[in-house]
Amino acid sequence: MTDDPFANPAGTREEILAATYRALRTHGYADLTISAIGDEFEKSPSLVYRHYDGKDELVLDCLSFMLERFEARMTDDDISDPRRRLEAFVEWGLDEEMPPARRRMVSTLIELRSRAIHDGEYADHFTKSDEVFEAHVADIVRSGIDQGVFRECDPDRVAATLVTMLTGVLFRWSTHDTEAWLEDVRIEIETYLEATLYRD
Amino acid sequence: MTDDPFANPAGTREEILAATYRALRTHGYADLTISAIGDEFEKSPSLVYRHYDGKDELVLDCLSFMLERFEARMTDDDISDPRRRLEAFVEWGLDEEMPPARRRMVSTLIELRSRAIHDGEYADHFTKSDEVFEAHVADIVRSGIDQGVFRECDPDRVAATLVTMLTGVLFRWSTHDTEAWLEDVRIEIETYLEATLYRD
The missing domain is CATH 1.10.357.10 (Tetracycline Repressor, domain 2)
Incomplete structure (x- = not known):
């Protein structure tokens, strides 16, 4: 629940999750597509498909990453x-x-x-x-x-x-x-x- | 938010809304179809289509009816x-x-x-x-x-x-x-x- 936990993504996973975050913020969940996430991604969208089986897997990993970031920031x-x-x-x-x-x-x-x-x-x-x-x-x-x-x-x-x-x-x-x-x-x-x- | 505001439906509208309520309780919103509401309805399902243009119109009328019932019960x-x-x-x-x-x-x-x-x-x-x-x-x-x-x-x-x-x-x-x-x-x-x- 931080404002931008994806300011400096490190590596492909974080870049994909940063793209997911931006696409979620723009489209909401209902209108979120893997293709919309691909549009926010600076590398080939096919990398998204290689790492994730579907929209919910991506969204859940994105949520989990945001929570870890929040937790790290709060306890340090x-x-x-x-x-x-x-x-x-x-x-x-x-x-x-x-x-x-x-x-x-x-x-x-x-x-x-x-x-x-x-x-x-x-x-x-x-x-x-x-x-x-x-x-x-x-x-x-x-x-x-x-x-x-x-x-x-x-x-x-x-x-x-x-x-x-x-x-x-x-x-x-x-x-x-x-x-x-x-x-x-x-x-x-x-x-x-x-x-x-x-x-x- | 009462337990069963549709215990004694009066007239076709209330019967349709009672069927909507039962179908919502069984299926939730995402899996709710006009056909599922028709299944809960004791008269011809075509009556549902005659009174309502779609699922949201029905659900919103159902919510509104429940709220009116709650309000009447609470203020009497x-x-x-x-x-x-x-x-x-x-x-x-x-x-x-x-x-x-x-x-x-x-x-x-x-x-x-x-x-x-x-x-x-x-x-x-x-x-x-x-x-x-x-x-x-x-x-x-x-x-x-x-x-x-x-x-x-x-x-x-x-x-x-x-x-x-x-x-x-x-x-x-x-x-x-x-x-x-x-x-x-x-x-x-x-x-x-x-x-x-x-x-x-």
């Missing part, structure tokens, strides 16, 4: 300001000024996630993805408790709640005409965090 | 016990023992909602649906404040938050392999309501 630094980090995580999902490219990508991720209703491989991916995000949020909460800036609480419970809430937020704004509710939700998440986590 | 009685009513609303979405038929229907509603990413008519429906649910929750909160059992707060903000949270819960469990997070979320929603609404 110390959490020096837990409250700022937690607020940045929440704000990421609530950002009304989200850049159009990221907005399209989030909608595509929501579209892909809805495939998990009928496809176990997508369900496996998004289950793992939720676990990665939850572990990240729980780490932030744990750091805050250790550093004395958050109150004692169950970090896993807070993490499950924030990840579920942001899943709802992103699903809702991807499928919704209005955004007035977003400001209401922002204030109430703050209320929840004040009640659970923040020291006065 | 007084809210005598606001806390119990609010808890029932939250529990409805968090119910791990949800009956299989309702579970399939919720997954289908999530699948239909994801169509709103690319289809404005579905976006219109689910925007309206969220508004109906929010108005219902806000009415409960307002009753609780008037009766002195809830603290002063902004009923619309609480409603937007609970509806978004339950949207996240239902999307997550429809697309997820595990359900351990559900109990975490239940406890934290309670924490939020204790902090915002409930008097000690």
